[in-house]
Amino acid sequence: MHMQLLLVENICHKLQESLLSSNSGYSNYRGILNWCVVMLVLSNARLVLENLIKYGILVDPIQIISLFLKDPYSWPALCLIIVSNVFIMAALYIERKLSVVSCIHYVSLHLATVYCDLYVICLVCKFWGVFSGCVSVGGVMALGVFTVLFLKLYSYRDVNKWCRESRRAKARTLSRSHSSNGTAGYTHVNYPGNLTHRDIYYFIFVPTLCYELNFPRSPRIRKRFLLRRLLEMLFLMQLMIGLIQQWMVPTIQNSMKPFQDMDLSRIVERLLKLAVPNHFIWLIFFYWYFHSSMNFVAELMQFGDREFYRDWWNSETIPYFWSNWNIPVHKWCLRHFYKPMLVKGVNKFTAQLAVFFMSAFFHEYLVSVPLKMFRLWAFLGMMAQIPLAYFVGRFLRGNYGNAAVWMSLIIGQPIAVLMYFHDYYVLHYGNAAEGVAA
Amino acid sequence: MHMQLLLVENICHKLQESLLSSNSGYSNYRGILNWCVVMLVLSNARLVLENLIKYGILVDPIQIISLFLKDPYSWPALCLIIVSNVFIMAALYIERKLSVVSCIHYVSLHLATVYCDLYVICLVCKFWGVFSGCVSVGGVMALGVFTVLFLKLYSYRDVNKWCRESRRAKARTLSRSHSSNGTAGYTHVNYPGNLTHRDIYYFIFVPTLCYELNFPRSPRIRKRFLLRRLLEMLFLMQLMIGLIQQWMVPTIQNSMKPFQDMDLSRIVERLLKLAVPNHFIWLIFFYWYFHSSMNFVAELMQFGDREFYRDWWNSETIPYFWSNWNIPVHKWCLRHFYKPMLVKGVNKFTAQLAVFFMSAFFHEYLVSVPLKMFRLWAFLGMMAQIPLAYFVGRFLRGNYGNAAVWMSLIIGQPIAVLMYFHDYYVLHYGNAAEGVAA
Numbered sequence: 001m002h003m004q005l006l007l008v009e010n011i012c013h014k015l016q017e018s019l020l021s022s023n024s025g026y027s028n029y030r031g032i033l034n035w036c037v038v039m040l041v042l043s044n045a046r047l048v049l050e051n052l053i054k055y056g057i058l059v060d061p062i063q064i065i066s067l068f069l070k071d072p073y074s075w076p077a078l079c080l081i082i083v084s085n086v087f088i089m090a091a092l093y094i095e096r097k098l099s100v101v102s103c104i105h106y107v108s109l110h111l112a113t114v115y116c117d118l119y120v121i122c123l124v125c126k127f128w129g130v131f132s133g134c135v136s137v138g139g140v141m142a143l144g145v146f147t148v149l150f151l152k153l154y155s156y157r158d159v160n161k162w163c164r165e166s167r168r169a170k171a172r173t174l175s176r177s178h179s180s181n182g183t184a185g186y187t188h189v190n191y192p193g194n195l196t197h198r199d200i201y202y203f204i205f206v207p208t209l210c211y212e213l214n215f216p217r218s219p220r221i222r223k224r225f226l227l228r229r230l231l232e233m234l235f236l237m238q239l240m241i242g243l244i245q246q247w248m249v250p251t252i253q254n255s256m257k258p259f260q261d262m263d264l265s266r267i268v269e270r271l272l273k274l275a276v277p278n279h280f281i282w283l284i285f286f287y288w289y290f291h292s293s294m295n296f297v298a299e300l301m302q303f304g305d306r307e308f309y310r311d312w313w314n315s316e317t318i319p320y321f322w323s324n325w326n327i328p329v330h331k332w333c334l335r336h337f338y339k340p341m342l343v344k345g346v347n348k349f350t351a352q353l354a355v356f357f358m359s360a361f362f363h364e365y366l367v368s369v370p371l372k373m374f375r376l377w378a379f380l381g382m383m384a385q386i387p388l389a390y391f392v393g394r395f396l397r398g399n400y401g402n403a404a405v406w407m408s409l410i411i412g413q414p415i416a417v418l419m420y421f422h423d424y425y426v427l428h429y430g431n432a433a434e435g436v437a438a
Numbered sequence: 439m440h441m442q443l444l445l446v447e448n449i450c451h452k453l454q455e456s457l458l459s460s461n462s463g464y465s466n467y468r469g470i471l472n473w474c475v476v477m478l479v480l481s482n483a484r485l486v487l488e489n490l491i492k493y494g495i496l497v498d499p500i501q502i503i504s505l506f507l508k509d510p511y512s513w514p515a516l517c518l519i520i521v522s523n524v525f526i527m528a529a530l531y532i533e534r535k536l537s538v539v540s541c542i543h544y545v546s547l548h549l550a551t552v553y554c555d556l557y558v559i560c561l562v563c564k565f566w567g568v569f570s571g572c573v574s575v576g577g578v579m580a581l582g583v584f585t586v587l588f589l590k591l592y593s594y595r596d597v598n599k600w601c602r603e604s605r606r607a608k609a610r611t612l613s614r615s616h617s618s619n620g621t622a623g624y625t626h627v628n629y630p631g632n633l634t635h636r637d638i639y640y641f642i643f644v645p646t647l648c649y650e651l652n653f654p655r656s657p658r659i660r661k662r663f664l665l666r667r668l669l670e671m672l673f674l675m676q677l678m679i680g681l682i683q684q685w686m687v688p689t690i691q692n693s694m695k696p697f698q699d700m701d702l703s704r705i706v707e708r709l710l711k712l713a714v715p716n717h718f719i720w721l722i723f724f725y726w727y728f729h730s731s732m733n734f735v736a737e738l739m740q741f742g743d744r745e746f747y748r749d750w751w752n753s754e755t756i757p758y759f760w761s762n763w764n765i766p767v768h769k770w771c772l773r774h775f776y777k778p779m780l781v782k783g784v785n786k787f788t789a790q791l792a793v794f795f796m797s798a799f800f801h802e803y804l805v806s807v808p809l810k811m812f813r814l815w816a817f818l819g820m821m822a823q824i825p826l827a828y829f830v831g832r833f834l835r836g837n838y839g840n841a842a843v844w845m846s847l848i849i850g851q852p853i854a855v856l857m858y859f860h861d862y863y864v865l866h867y868g869n870a871a872e873g874v875a876a
Binding site for chain 1 (some may be wrong): 688749
């Protein structure tokens with residue numbers, strides 16, 4: 001047996017190809033994913049350490065709290081938010097009026113449009129007055145709240161209008177539609193019955209922009225789920241603030257000099273250095289806002305539809321990304337902007353372009369008003385998505401398309417951030433810098 | 439129809455969970471791999487740019503060629519390689535003698551052991567004499583050649599011994615074994631017929647360490663395959679040299695100061711900074727040596743068994759990595775060290791430990807002799823694999839185990855590199871540095 005063992009050992013080679021040769025047919029590179037993760041963790045651990053050695057600890061939670069408390073502009077912003085209730089009430093009472101005097105069609109359209117547009121104008125005027133100082137956290141929040149409110153009330157007006165129209169249609173044909181989508185345990189609400197304070201405020205607080213008479217409701221509030229989302233919210237909030245203070249701010253400040261000197265290779269280096277923290281913060285923001293916060297609010301309100309995002313991380317084309325990362329806005333655009341345009345006879349491509357234009361306008365609006373600079377970088381950034389989408393859709397498939405989408409996200413954002421910061425810096429500290437240079 | 443469209447639009451929410459909620463059952467994160475790749479590419483693009491801005495272009499192919507040509511120690515190394523033919527001839531003639539006077543068993547064992555051990559001692563002595571100067575590329579290569587030769591001749595001796603033993607066994611039992619493993623087109627060789635110059639030199643040049651009387655042969659030399667491997671060899675060689683000159687050398691030089699000051703956080707930062715280029719160079723080296731070069735030589739020699747590595751990148755335990763990344767050495771250890779020990783009655787665990795000890799010895803030997811420093815860092819590095827293997831095998835499974843293996847590779851190597859470089863630096867420039875410090 002001993003001899004046989006040795007004889008068998010004699011033969012230790014056999015005809016075969018190397019695994020990495022293309023004709024070996026081997027394709028299990030599952031370990032590469034782990035390699036990527038480990039390399040990313042280590043690379044970023046080094047960056048964190050380098051940052052700490054260079055700058056020490058810059059994180060200061062007190063600074064943020066004091067920004068909220070001491071900032072003289074955050075109180076007017078709070079007032080503005082309280083004022084928003086006036087618009088909500090106006091919307092409700094106008095709709096109640098319209099539900100009764102349904103024949104006066106032109107009045108309905110007119111009034112409905114007015115109350116929507118009115119406060120947007122108010123808003124802009126007010127803000128231009130209030131923001132005489134620097135960028136205010138409270139101001140940005142108020143602006144966000146008003147924008148959301150505008151979209152919600154627009155949806156509220158549209159749905160109520162559709163209900164009136166269908167009621168008229170029904171009255172004419174005498175047919176009854178049995179479209180019931182209420183969840184068991186909740187009474188099904190029909191058209192004029194929905195015009196209550198409770199109903200409109202539920203819609204205002206619920207994390208969706210599309211009004212519906214009978215929202216799907218979750219059966220109960222899961223306490224553990226609620227607690228986990230709350231802890232995530234608090235932790236990620238702190239993490240984001242810490243990363244901005246520790247990583248973004250010094251990097252942006254360091255990139256001002258290359259920008260002023262127009263030293264191209266250093267600008268690119270700074271841009272790539274900024275891209276990493278910016279992207280991480282964006283990812284954390286995404287999770288914090290679209291998963292933790294929205295789920296928290298939805299759980300609290302027993303709102304059933306938790307589809308606040310779809311699998312945009314797998315998107316292989318630019319349009320797929322834009323229509324899947326922010327589902328509330330996407331749904332709103334589809335329901336209240338894109339489809340009504342199609343109904344009015346606009347062709348598909350024009351309607352898509354119009355949606356993009358509107359989206360670009362809102363991006364610019366949300367950045368420019370608080371910064372008090374109309375520079376169109378955000379607008380141009382959004383517009384640049386159109387040729388990019390064409391290029392990616394035309395030439396890249398599968399994983400390459402996905403990589404291109406990621407690339408545009410990781411690189412595109414910091415370009416816009418640097419542009420705004422540069423202009424803001426030049427506007428506010430430009431003369432001082434020139435003085436130093438002279 | 440228009441009305442119906444609007445009515446359908448009325449219902450736009452349904453009861454569902456967010457994708458990232460654990461109870462959504464969603465698990466398609468294929469895009470994350472692309473994200474990792476994009477992030478790695480961008481992070482490293484930045485590092486490359488930073489490096490170029492900081493140091494300019496340091497790559498200098500002439501430097502390497504001049505190192506080969508001008509280095510006065512590379513010629514003795516070449517002589518040593520030529521001298522190695524003496525050992526090959528000695529091995530062949532001793533085996534021929536033994537095949538005839540097979541009865542004198544003790545002579546065989548004695549002589550065989552002697553010729554193996556003899557030149558190892560010679561080698562060490564010679565090298566200690568030759569390498570009176572600094573580290574020499576030619577010297578490292580000669581050392582490598584001699585180590586490979588030692589392992590090959592050891593295998594040659596063992597296999598011939600087994601053949602003699604089996605011949606005797608056959609003569610005793612009068613049974614004939616029909617173990618034929620020759621490939622069609624080549625004549626099958628039996629024991630004493632293999633003791634030719636052609637046969638031993640074929641074995642010496644073929645990329646394996648295990649001797650066999652009838653190697654599997656590939657049917658023909660594929661010219662395209664050969665050319666591709668050759669181009670890979672030349673390109674990757676240049677790439678490695680370039681990366682070392684441009685990335686490794688400045689990083690190591692910059693890490694000397696923190697090491698002398700024993701500034702822990704900076705040492706860790708430097709270590710992580712070194713880990714990235716070191717790991718990339720190791721990966722390129724792996725591909726260059728185990729895929730391109732070995733396949734090139736094998737194709738040229740029509741050697742059939744191309745399994746020079748297995749899928750170590752998927753390894754979930756440390757032993758799996760060690761037994762799959764370097765198949766020629768692994769096969770040799772198994773065939774000529776581990777299994778003979780088992781046959782002699784050593785228990786499995788002790789045999790495994792012995793293999794590890796031998797491996798650690800060779801690692802230390804290949805590093806220490808050219809550097810002329812016995813510091814045991816490589817030996818300790820290899821020995822540290824044992825507790826690490828225990829820890830990983832005990833506590834980590836699947837992807838976590840794989841990540842731990844990668845981590846040990848990425849972090850472990852630069853620690854050893856820095857240790858040796860530090861000691862080498864202190865030994866050669868330490869006094870100068872102290873002089874400057876004083």
